[in-house]
Amino acid sequence: MSAATTRSRTPDRLCAEAVDLARAAAEEAAAPGVVGEHVGLLSEGDRVVTHYFECKELGYRGWRWAATVARASRAKIVTLDEVVLLPGPDAVLAPEWVPWSERLRPGDMGPGDLLPTDAEDLRLEPGYSGEDEPTANAPVSHEMAELVEAEDAEVTAAPPAALPTVPARGSISAIAEELGLRRARVLSRYGLHTAADRWDESFGAKTPMAQAAPATCVSCGFLTPIGGSLGQAFGVCANEFSPADGRVVSLAYGCGGHSEAAVMPKPPQPPAPVIDETRVDPFPLRPEADSGSVPAVPDEATAELGHA
Numbered sequence: 515m516s517a518a519t520t521r522s523r524t525p526d527r528l529c530a531e532a533v534d535l536a537r538a539a540a541e542e543a544a545a546p547g548v549v550g551e552h553v554g555l556l557s558e559g560d561r562v563v564t565h566y567f568e569c570k571e572l573g574y575r576g577w578r579w580a581a582t583v584a585r586a587s588r589a590k591i592v593t594l595d596e597v598v599l600l601p602g603p604d605a606v607l608a609p610e611w612v613p614w615s616e617r618l619r620p621g622d623m624g625p626g627d628l629l630p631t632d633a634e635d636l637r638l639e640p641g642y643s644g645e646d647e648p649t650a651n652a653p654v655s656h657e658m659a660e661l662v663e664a665e666d667a668e669v670t671a672a673p674p675a676a677l678p679t680v681p682a683r684g685s686i687s688a689i690a691e692e693l694g695l696r697r698a699r700v701l702s703r704y705g706l707h708t709a710a711d712r713w714d715e716s717f718g719a720k721t722p723m724a725q726a727a728p729a730t731c732v733s734c735g736f737l738t739p740i741g742g743s744l745g746q747a748f749g750v751c752a753n754e755f756s757p758a759d760g761r762v763v764s765l766a767y768g769c770g771g772h773s774e775a776a777v778m779p780k781p782p783q784p785p786a787p788v789i790d791e792t793r794v795d796p797f798p799l800r801p802e803a804d805s806g807s808v809p810a811v812p813d814e815a816t817a818e819l820g821h822a
Contacts, residue, residue: 529563529583530555532592536565536581543597545571549579561585562595569599576605637705641697706744713748717758719766727768735773737763 533552540549550568558564562584569577582595601607701709718724731737736753739745740762747765751758756771 523557525555525557525563526561526585528585528590528592529561532563532583533565535592535594536583537567539581539594539597540567540579544569544579544599553578558582561587566602574599574606576602578602635699637702637708638699639702641700710744710747713762714764717751717761717763717767719764721767723757723769724767727770727772729772729774730766730768731763731772732765733772733774734768736771737765 537549537552548569548571550570553566553568555566556564562582564580564582567579567581569579571577578600579597580600581597583592584595585592714720719730724730731749731751734753736751736756738750738752740749744762748762749765751761751763753759753769753771753773756769758767758769
């Protein structure tokens with residue numbers, strides 16, 4: 515190790531003692547009352563020392579005011595070099611920059627926003643367009659390949675309504691257009707799986723709403739079926755009072771707005787009363803023949819004095 519390196523690592527005595535000079539310079543550069551205690555020093559070289567002071571300014575936790583002082587060779591006067599605000603070991607720093615394609619979340623797009631898809635997006639795969647070459651505005655065309663790396667590139671040369679996308683009638687493209695096949699790319703199996711997982715997480719059988727529902731959506735009259743392979747496990751809710759109205763829901767999902775939940779159950783039969791007040795006791799209009807103290811006369815002709 516050379517002598518110059520040894521001297522550079524050892525703080526200069528006069529520069530190390532110039533704490534008041536460094537504090538005065540930091541207080542002049544900072545706002546009043548934000549320069550805290552002296553937290554250390556660092557030798558930057560021969561007769562160059564940086565003093566660190568605590569920063570008390572809100573929003574800068576862990577930052578330090580750094581005032582660098584120096585003196586000339588054989589000089590007794592220490593002078594100020596610079597004052598800066600630097601982050602410390604435990605400083606609160608801004609998060610690492612992330613590209614916009616990784617920061618984008620569902621719901622971030624607004625009216626007029628354009629979200630170009632990557633040419634190698636795993637959620638899409640080549641579809642049938644009825645032509646050997648993709649259309650000029652297709653993301654996989656040669657013209658668009660030159661603009662892939664440009665983030666602000668126009669996706670189409672004109673508004674979609676002005677593009678010549680209608681094929682000639684009677685051609686293969688026209689038949690594909692009627693069948694819904696004239697698309698440059700379609701959803702891949704990976705795209706189907708990710709969409710199904712996302713929908714099942716939001717409106718699936720494991721949600722609290724589905725756990726408390728009286729029945730599942732597969733038996734609900736408000737469920738609108740969808741086509742394709744996703745129709746085997748999902749549908750669209752058409753109940754305006756349901757929390758999933760207009761959303762793609764799993765067939766195992768359910769809510770309190772089930773169509774059969776409004777059917778009133780049969781009223782329960784009341785138990786037998788202890789005292790039956792509904793029973794009617796029969797009372798005869800005429801007394802029975804043997805109910806009196808006078809014996810009954812069998813023949814009116816033999817009765818004395820003609821008593822009836």
